Amino acid sequence: xHVAPRRLFENVIVVQYIGLVCVTLLTLFGFQAxxxxxxxxxxxxxxxxxxxxxxxMALGMTFVIITGGIDISVASVFAFSEILVAKLMVQAGFAxxxxxxxxxxxxxxxGALNGVLIVLFRVHPLIITMxxxxxxxxxxxxxxxxxxVSGFSDAFLFLGQGKILGINVPILFFAGAALVLGxxxxxxxxxxxxxxxxxxxxxxxxxxxxxxxxKIIIYMLSASLAGCAGIMAAAKYGxxxxxxxxxxxxxxxxxxxxxxxxxxxxxxxIGGTVLGVIFLAVVHNAFVTSAVNTFWYDVVxxxxxLIAVLxxxxxxxxxxxxxxxxxxxxxxxxxxxxxx
Amino acid sequence: xxxxxxxxxxxxxTIGLAVGASAPSNAADPKEHYGMVVFxxxxxxxxxxxxxxxxxxxxxxxxxxLQGPADWxxxxxxxxxxxxxxxxxxxxxxxxxxxxxxxxxxxxxLKAKVPVLTFDSDSPKSHRLLFVGTNNxxxxxxxxxxxxxxxxxxxxxxxxxxxxxxxxNHRVAGFTDALKKMAPGxxxxxxxxxxxxxxxxEPVNTAMLQAHPEINVxxxxxxxxxxxxxxxxxxxxxDKDGPNKVYVVAWAIDVPILQGVExxxxxxxxxxxxxxxxxxxxxxxxxxxxxxxxDSMSNPGLxxxxxxxxxxxxxxxxxxxxxxxxxMTPPKL
Numbered sequence: 001x002h003v004a005p006r007r008l009f010e011n012v013i014v015v016q017y018i019g020l021v022c023v024t025l026l027t028l029f030g031f032q033a034x035x036x037x038x039x040x041x042x043x044x045x046x047x048x049x050x051x052x053x054x055x056x057m058a059l060g061m062t063f064v065i066i067t068g069g070i071d072i073s074v075a076s077v078f079a080f081s082e083i084l085v086a087k088l089m090v091q092a093g094f095a096x097x098x099x100x101x102x103x104x105x106x107x108x109x110x111g112a113l114n115g116v117l118i119v120l121f122r123v124h125p126l127i128i129t130m131x132x133x134x135x136x137x138x139x140x141x142x143x144x145x146x147x148x149v150s151g152f153s154d155a156f157l158f159l160g161q162g163k164i165l166g167i168n169v170p171i172l173f174f175a176g177a178a179l180v181l182g183x184x185x186x187x188x189x190x191x192x193x194x195x196x197x198x199x200x201x202x203x204x205x206x207x208x209x210x211x212x213x214x215k216i217i218i219y220m221l222s223a224s225l226a227g228c229a230g231i232m233a234a235a236k237y238g239x240x241x242x243x244x245x246x247x248x249x250x251x252x253x254x255x256x257x258x259x260x261x262x263x264x265x266x267x268x269x270i271g272g273t274v275l276g277v278i279f280l281a282v283v284h285n286a287f288v289t290s291a292v293n294t295f296w297y298d299v300v301x302x303x304x305x306l307i308a309v310l311x312x313x314x315x316x317x318x319x320x321x322x323x324x325x326x327x328x329x330x331x332x333x334x335x336x337x338x339x340x
Numbered sequence: 341x342x343x344x345x346x347x348x349x350x351x352x353x354t355i356g357l358a359v360g361a362s363a364p365s366n367a368a369d370p371k372e373h374y375g376m377v378v379f380x381x382x383x384x385x386x387x388x389x390x391x392x393x394x395x396x397x398x399x400x401x402x403x404x405x406l407q408g409p410a411d412w413x414x415x416x417x418x419x420x421x422x423x424x425x426x427x428x429x430x431x432x433x434x435x436x437x438x439x440x441x442x443x444x445x446x447x448x449x450l451k452a453k454v455p456v457l458t459f460d461s462d463s464p465k466s467h468r469l470l471f472v473g474t475n476n477x478x479x480x481x482x483x484x485x486x487x488x489x490x491x492x493x494x495x496x497x498x499x500x501x502x503x504x505x506x507x508x509n510h511r512v513a514g515f516t517d518a519l520k521k522m523a524p525g526x527x528x529x530x531x532x533x534x535x536x537x538x539x540x541x542e543p544v545n546t547a548m549l550q551a552h553p554e555i556n557v558x559x560x561x562x563x564x565x566x567x568x569x570x571x572x573x574x575x576x577x578x579d580k581d582g583p584n585k586v587y588v589v590a591w592a593i594d595v596p597i598l599q600g601v602e603x604x605x606x607x608x609x610x611x612x613x614x615x616x617x618x619x620x621x622x623x624x625x626x627x628x629x630x631x632x633x634x635d636s637m638s639n640p641g642l643x644x645x646x647x648x649x650x651x652x653x654x655x656x657x658x659x660x661x662x663x664x665x666x667x668m669t670p671p672k673l
Contacts (some may be wrong), residue, residue: 042452046422049422074476145504148414150443186419237444240437241414243413243415244414246416247411288423
């Protein structure tokens with residue numbers, strides 16, 4: 001009777017989830033008790049909106065990281081999508097829906113390019129996506145001349161500023177996307193393959209998984225989600241600017257890692273990433289509500305990331321050692337049985 | 341398992357220590373609290389502005405905080421404004437990293453009855469109370485007067501600038517008008533595009549001086565080209581005092597430029613006053629947050645503030661000006 005809960009608690013993911021939830025709640029209620037202005041409706045709305053675009057990017061990043069990859073181009077895809085949808089509507093006279101569709105196709109194409117280059121040339125994803133990041137950043141600057149693009153219709157602004165049942169549209173999108181992608185990752189055969197690839201690409205390939213195809217699709221998904229975030233950000237701010245979302249890729253990666261994903265691939269969940277996003281949003285909010293110099297925010301986020309990764313690594317090593325011990329004892333049992 | 345629990349406790353303690361250690365104890369503090377939001381947080385210019393904001397708040401018995409990204413991301417600024425408004429500060433002064441991106445957040449703040457103004461960089465499409473900063477035409481005019489005083493009708497000016505920017509257009513217009521008025525014989529010979537890049541400023545200004553040897557003043561329309569323009573005068577051997585010297589008029593208060601003015605390398609520099617921007621921003625926010633017996637006509641429910649822009653002016657700094665020494669000492673925050 002005592003074995004099952006103990007094993008459950010030993011589980012890496014559960015330990016990290018419980019830890020994250022506890023620390024997040026401690027921070028939230030601790031700062032509410034100290035400063036009294038955290039659990040207000042206005043502050044909670046701002047808290048949620050503060051990380052929502054990075055959160056949407058983090059959902060796509062989760063898939064990439066599970067496969068053992070990384071996509072640091074998401075921030076520039078985010079800004080590019082902002083600019084493209086804005087230019088299509090404001091300067092080229094596109095209606096909202098076609099402008100959004102063209103933008104999403106363009107974002108997915110960038111993701112496809114990332115994926116193709118990664119699988120075709122077998123170059124580390126960090127290098128390929130860094131190249132895309134820098135190239136797109138230059139493109140964003142060049143096509144806007146450093147200026148912002150604005151002048152959207154109210155219908156488009158609704159995508160970033162509107163509310164449905166009192167909840168901001170981007171938050172609803174994030175929640176919906178997290179739910180759908182979380183279920184797919186947990187249940188769907190295609191998405192289960194990501195864990196095989198992240199656990200060992202060669203073994204996955206030998207097991208019949210079309211690794212190249214899966215990887216390309218995952219980078220397309222990551223870029224498409226960054227594109228969605230960019231479109232909603234343009235609507236939220238009423239303007240598209242080349243510098244929007246600067247360093248968002250690092251926040252997205254941090255959220256995934258804090259959420260318990262192994263940065264080397266093979267593990268990670270959408271639920272963990274959502275917790276990582278909420279944790280980062282709460283810590284940032286705590287800094288503002290307490291009027292602490294926000295420079296310290298990066299210090300704390302960085303330390304949290306380090307601790308989360310080290311904790312995950314430590315428990316994974318311990319589990320691997322336990323597994324080895326279990327194998328050894330089984331082998332001992334087998335050899336003892338064969339002797340008798 | 342014990343180790344895991346210990347690690348978790350360490351995790352919780354880290355947040356507590358890191359945040360708690362530097363948190364001001366304003367839990368039961370009845371003082372009014374105001375926020376300033378900047379882009380490029382940590383830059384010298386905005387440190388001066390925040391020092392002014394903070395110092396003025398101290399004289400009024402209020403407290404302040406500085407928010408905003410350390411990079412040029414206006415969307416992060418917009419979120420910082422939203423955050424301060426949700427927190428319930430009494431007023432927000434924001435410098436717009438991008439004019440349009442800040443519009444919605446500024447308007448949302450005012451809708452929530454939190455006074456919001458812009459300083460240094462404006463967001464003119466928003467309903468901000470007012471803009472506190474340098475009037476670029478007036479600043480350019482002051483520079484023109486100084487050049488007219490220095491060289492009179494003999495001034496032959498080359499301008500290093502980025503084309504198309506309103507702020508620089510206004511500066512050049514003011515400079516040209518002052519020169520026309522005070523030294524009608526002076527001429528604007530040509531303009532070059534330095535693309536806002538100090539490394540590009542050197543070759544384009546060198547080429548300009550070679551093509552137009554009559555030029556004896558380079559007027560820098562913004563902060564970046566001064567170093568490159570000075571290097572250009574060296575390249576053509578016209579940096580030393582004498583009849584052939586080319587005077588560089590800089591537009592910056594960075595320490596190397598100030599040092600250069602003090603050494604006589606630059607003819608002068610146009611010094612904006614970010615400290616004053618901070619002081620005036622705080623005063624206007626305070627006034628807006630304290631309605632008197634008559635409401636503001638343009639912002640009912642708020643106190644009296646001017647609706648027109650507030651020009652914090654510039655000082656033309658030349659060698660020996662005591663303000664140079666003061667500006668070379670960074671403010672305490």
